[in-house]
Amino acid sequence: MLAPRLIPCLDVKDGRVVKGVRFQNLRDAGDPVTQASIYQDQGADEIVILDVSATPEGKGHAVQTTAAVRQVLSIPLTVGGGVRSADDARVLLEAGADKVATNTAAVERPELLTEIAERFGSQCTVLAVDAAQRPSETWEVVINGGRKRTGIEVQAWVASAAECGAGEVLLTSWDRDGTRSGYDLALIRTVTSAIRIPVIASGGADNAGHLAEGLKSGAAAVLIASILHDGVTTVDSLKRQLLADGLAVRL
Amino acid sequence: MSGDVLVVPTGTANMASVVAAFRRLGVNLRQVEDTAEIRDADQLVVPGVGTFGAAMARIDEQGWREALAGRVEAGEPTLAVCVGMQLLAEKSDESTGAAGIGAVRGTIARFPDDVSVPQFGWNQVTPDPGCRFLKPGWAYFANSYRLTSVSDNWARAETDHGGAFVSAMERGNVLACQFHPELSGKWGSDLLGRWIEGTRSAI
Numbered sequence: 001m002l003a004p005r006l007i008p009c010l011d012v013k014d015g016r017v018v019k020g021v022r023f024q025n026l027r028d029a030g031d032p033v034t035q036a037s038i039y040q041d042q043g044a045d046e047i048v049i050l051d052v053s054a055t056p057e058g059k060g061h062a063v064q065t066t067a068a069v070r071q072v073l074s075i076p077l078t079v080g081g082g083v084r085s086a087d088d089a090r091v092l093l094e095a096g097a098d099k100v101a102t103n104t105a106a107v108e109r110p111e112l113l114t115e116i117a118e119r120f121g122s123q124c125t126v127l128a129v130d131a132a133q134r135p136s137e138t139w140e141v142v143i144n145g146g147r148k149r150t151g152i153e154v155q156a157w158v159a160s161a162a163e164c165g166a167g168e169v170l171l172t173s174w175d176r177d178g179t180r181s182g183y184d185l186a187l188i189r190t191v192t193s194a195i196r197i198p199v200i201a202s203g204g205a206d207n208a209g210h211l212a213e214g215l216k217s218g219a220a221a222v223l224i225a226s227i228l229h230d231g232v233t234t235v236d237s238l239k240r241q242l243l244a245d246g247l248a249v250r251l
Numbered sequence: 252m253s254g255d256v257l258v259v260p261t262g263t264a265n266m267a268s269v270v271a272a273f274r275r276l277g278v279n280l281r282q283v284e285d286t287a288e289i290r291d292a293d294q295l296v297v298p299g300v301g302t303f304g305a306a307m308a309r310i311d312e313q314g315w316r317e318a319l320a321g322r323v324e325a326g327e328p329t330l331a332v333c334v335g336m337q338l339l340a341e342k343s344d345e346s347t348g349a350a351g352i353g354a355v356r357g358t359i360a361r362f363p364d365d366v367s368v369p370q371f372g373w374n375q376v377t378p379d380p381g382c383r384f385l386k387p388g389w390a391y392f393a394n395s396y397r398l399t400s401v402s403d404n405w406a407r408a409e410t411d412h413g414g415a416f417v418s419a420m421e422r423g424n425v426l427a428c429q430f431h432p433e434l435s436g437k438w439g440s441d442l443l444g445r446w447i448e449g450t451r452s453a454i
Contacts (some may be wrong), residue, residue, distance in 0.1 A: 003373045056312040123393040250389045
C-alpha cells in the first residue's frame, strides 16, 4: 500500500528560503540546502522547491540551488518556477530535480505539459495550480503568483492537464496559503474526483489534524511550509500524529 | 583498473540523482562508451526512466544487447533500476513488439485500474529470506508497469499495489530494483552500499 506523503515546500527567492502570506510579505526562512537536509532527516517523503524569483539573475540561482540540494538529498526533489519550455525543464532535471513543476506557463500554453512529458516522462511532469474560490463551490485558476485571475475553472483545467501528460498535480488554495486555517477540503474533493493522477494538497496547514483532513479528502500527499519553517513542529512529530490517526505514513 | 562504477546511458531523466547517490557513497559514476566496457565493467548500473521500447531501442542502436545479456546471465555485478529492471524480462505490455533482454521469464504488465497509476510514492518492500542485498523497508516508486512473476532462479522481493508484484530481484551479483534506491532515503542508500561493497569483493 502506498504511504500518504508529507512534502515540505521551500519557496526560494534569490537563493534563500522565503515564506509569505497569500504569496505576499516574504520573509527569510533560511538556507535551502540546510532546510532540505533537516526535513529529510525528520522523515520528509519528498522536497518541493518553488523558485519565486522575479528576475533572470534569480533564475540562475534556481539551477544552483537545485544542484546544491541534490548533493545532500536522497529523496525525490521537485523544482518549479519559471519553467517555460522543455529545455528549461531539462536544465533543472540535469541539475538534479526528479520532477519539474509548471504553473503559469502551462496555463498560457498547455502543450508545454505534453512537450515535457513526451521528452522526460509523465513521472517528471508536475502541474502546479493556484486555485481561488469564487462565490459558490467553484474555483478559478490564478497565475503570475496570484496576481492574475484567469476565469478558467480549476476542475476542467486539471482534467485537461492530465490528458496533456501531467503526472501529478500540486494544488494550492490561494485563499488559504500561509493562513494556517486548514486546507480547502471542498477544493481537494472536487479536484481529486476529476482526475486519477495523484494530487498534492497545499495551502493552509497548521497542524496534523489539517493534514489528516486533506489526506482523507482524497489527496495523495500534503505540502507543508510555514509550520515547519517557524519550528512549530517537525515532520516526524506530524507523521506520528497521522499514524495514531490511522494514516499509514512511512516512519 | 579504475575504481569507477560504469553506467549505461539509457537516456534516463534523473541521472543527476543516481550520480549524487553514488557520490555520497564515495563512488564516481562514469558513462560507458562502447560495447567492450559493457562487457568488461567491474560494476555496471543500468538506470531507466521512460518507456521499455525506447530504452531497448537505444540499447540496440548501440549494439549492447548481447553484452548486457551475457553479464546478467553470468551473474556479474550489475544493478538495474526501474525500467532498467524491466528490460531484463522478455517483453512488456507497454511496448508490444519490443524484445527485452530475456534474462527473466515473464512479461511486464500495467497495474490494475482499481489502484492509482502511476504508482507514485513510498511502498513497502518485503524480500525473500534468500536475498543477499535486499532488506525489508520503504522504497520510492514511480512506475505504471511491473513484473508479476519471475523464474525460480531469482531471489525476489514483493510489494503490494493492487496485488503483489516483484519490486526487486537478485541473482549472483545482479540486483534489479523496480523502485529507485537513489531516491529511497537511508534505506536505499544502504542498499546501494551493500551492492557496491558486496560485489566489489567479487571482482
